[in-house]
Amino acid sequence: MSLDAEVLIDWFADHARDLPWRRPECTPWGVLVSEIMLQQTPVARVEPVWREWLARWPTPSAMAAATQGEVLRAWGKLGYPRRALRLHAAAQAIAEQHGDEVPHDVDALLALPGIGAYTARAVAAFAYGKRCPVVDTNVRRVVARAVHGAADAGPPSTTRDLADVEALLPDQRAAVYSAALMELGALVCTARTPRCADCPVLAACAWQRGGRPAYDGPVKVAQKFAGTDRQVRGLLLDVLRGTAEPVAKSRLDVVWADAGQRDRCLHSLLVDGLVEQTASGLFALPGEHR
DNA sequence: GATTCGTGGCC
DNA sequence: TGGCCAAGAAT
Numbered sequence: 001m002s003l004d005a006e007v008l009i010d011w012f013a014d015h016a017r018d019l020p021w022r023r024p025e026c027t028p029w030g031v032l033v034s035e036i037m038l039q040q041t042p043v044a045r046v047e048p049v050w051r052e053w054l055a056r057w058p059t060p061s062a063m064a065a066a067t068q069g070e071v072l073r074a075w076g077k078l079g080y081p082r083r084a085l086r087l088h089a090a091a092q093a094i095a096e097q098h099g100d101e102v103p104h105d106v107d108a109l110l111a112l113p114g115i116g117a118y119t120a121r122a123v124a125a126f127a128y129g130k131r132c133p134v135v136d137t138n139v140r141r142v143v144a145r146a147v148h149g150a151a152d153a154g155p156p157s158t159t160r161d162l163a164d165v166e167a168l169l170p171d172q173r174a175a176v177y178s179a180a181l182m183e184l185g186a187l188v189c190t191a192r193t194p195r196c197a198d199c200p201v202l203a204a205c206a207w208q209r210g211g212r213p214a215y216d217g218p219v220k221v222a223q224k225f226a227g228t229d230r231q232v233r234g235l236l237l238d239v240l241r242g243t244a245e246p247v248a249k250s251r252l253d254v255v256w257a258d259a260g261q262r263d264r265c266l267h268s269l270l271v272d273g274l275v276e277q278t279a280s281g282l283f284a285l286p287g288e289h290r
Numbered sequence: 291g292a293t294t295c296g297t298g299g300c301c
Numbered sequence: 302t303g304g305c306c307a308a309g310a311a312t
Contacts, residue, residue, distance in 0.1 A: 038308040045298075045307090079296030086310085116310045136308045155291075156309090182308065191306065192301075222304065225296075234296050272295090 003146055003201055005170035005177050011200035012180035015187065019043065020051065021126075022179075028102035028127035029094075030054050035119045035126075036087045041078055043186075049078055060102070061095040063088060069285030072274065073241050081237060081274055086114025104128050117158045131174035133165035138185025139178075143168070145189060149206035151215035152191070232256050232265040237274060246282030246289050 020026060021034035033053055037046040053074060057063035063071070068088060075084035090112040094102060102123065103109050109120035117135070124130040137153075143164050144153035170177050188195045202208055225231055235255040239247065249266075256262040266283075269275040276286040 035308065040295090040307060040309060041297080042299080042307045077297060079298085080309090082295070083310085114310070118309060122308070134308090137306095138308070157291090186308080221292095223294095223306095224304095228294095228296095230294080230296055237296090 003142075003168055003181070003204060005173065007200050008180040008184065009173060009176055012176065012183055016179070016183050017043070017187075020047065020054075027058075028123065029058070029060055031127040032090075032102050032115075032119075032123050033087065035122045036083055036090075036114055037078060039083060039119070040080060045078060049074075049076060057091075059095075059100055060091040061100045063091040064095040067287035068273070069288035072237075072285050076241070077238075079234075082272060083114055085273060089113040090115065102127060104130070106130075106132060117162070125175040125178050129175045131169060131171070133162045133169055134178040134182070135161045135165050136182060136185075138182045138189075139165060141191065142181055142185045142189045145194075145207035146201060146205045149210045149213070150217070151207065151213060152217065154217040229261065229265050229268070232261055233269055233274075236262075236266055236269060240275060240283065240285050246278050246280075246284035248282055252283060 016022070019034075021030055030050075034046065034050055037050055037053075053063075056074065057066065066088070068085060071084050071088045072081055075081055078084075093112055094100060098108070103112070104124065106120045106124050109115050109123055110117075115123070121132045121134045122136070124132050125134050135158075140153035140156065140161055143161075144150045147164065147168070165178075165181075168177075168181075184199070184201075188199050196202055196205075196208060196212075199205065207213075232255070236252055239252055239255060243251075252266060253259070253262065256265075266275065270277065273286055276284055276289070278284060278289050282289075
């Protein structure tokens with residue numbers, strides 16, 4: 001197809017960001033941690049936390065030995081803290097069932113908590129050089145434009161998305177090619193205001209050739225945050241992150257006026273295992289108090 | 291397939 | 302100013 005591998009790989013060699021999880025000395029565990037942290041989270045916010053994590057927990061077994069509370073506190077404000085819990089559980093599974101080595105196989109990776117279609121293939125490709133389609137939001141957008149001539153990708157469909165990228169994947173240097181596709185989407189073929197003048201595959205781009213028509217797919221519902229349970233859960237968890245000792249419910253009640261929503265959120269945090277109640281009825285991050 | 295799940299920066 | 306967006310996964 002049109003997205004010439006050599007052109008893209010050469011562009012990547014010249015323009016790729018120097019990210020720590022791309023360094024040759026980065027371990028597969030480091031790659032895995034980066035991929036989990038980068039889910040729905042910008043690179044700039046991930047990088048400092050990733051450095052702290054790898055220094056503190058350089059292996060899966062090292063993290064497996066930490067408590068859930070320690071892990072949640074170290075996760076800080078990266079967002080979606082269930083990722084931290086799942087990564088901790090994945091570290092335990094890797095330590096106990098895989099000899100402390102991050103699995104090579106996509107299927108074995110998929111079986112780990114918090115690892116889905118994207119992350120499993122990203123680890124297989126970027127940590128082990130395996131040839132497999134790696135499809136994130138950047139790649140979906142690049143393919144939508146360059147191949148299908150659409151301004152943006154429609155709703156995701158794992159089966160179709162994987163097939164699309166599989167068809168593009170070169171036989172050689174497929175992992176670097178995948179990294180290049182992602183980087184192109186992150187730096188040039190961006191969601192808003194793409195830098196088409198800087199694009200290495202402009203001549204091959206179907207969207208460009210078609211006069212860059214506007215997006216005509218189904219309308220995407222904007223995700224709200226203010227006033228949602230997500231915000232309230234975040235506020236509650238932030239209290240517990242900031243204290244070493246369990247706190248009384250009154251300390252949590254002050255973060256949100258609506259008692260019904262507040263209690264519902266606290267309950268859901270308990271169900272999710274992000275918060276624990278002690279025998280004396282106080283609240284804390286999990287795994288640190290009896 | 292549609293929803294839910296944090297957080298903060300940017301145009 | 303505020304909607305949009307950022308390397309998704311689980312249900």
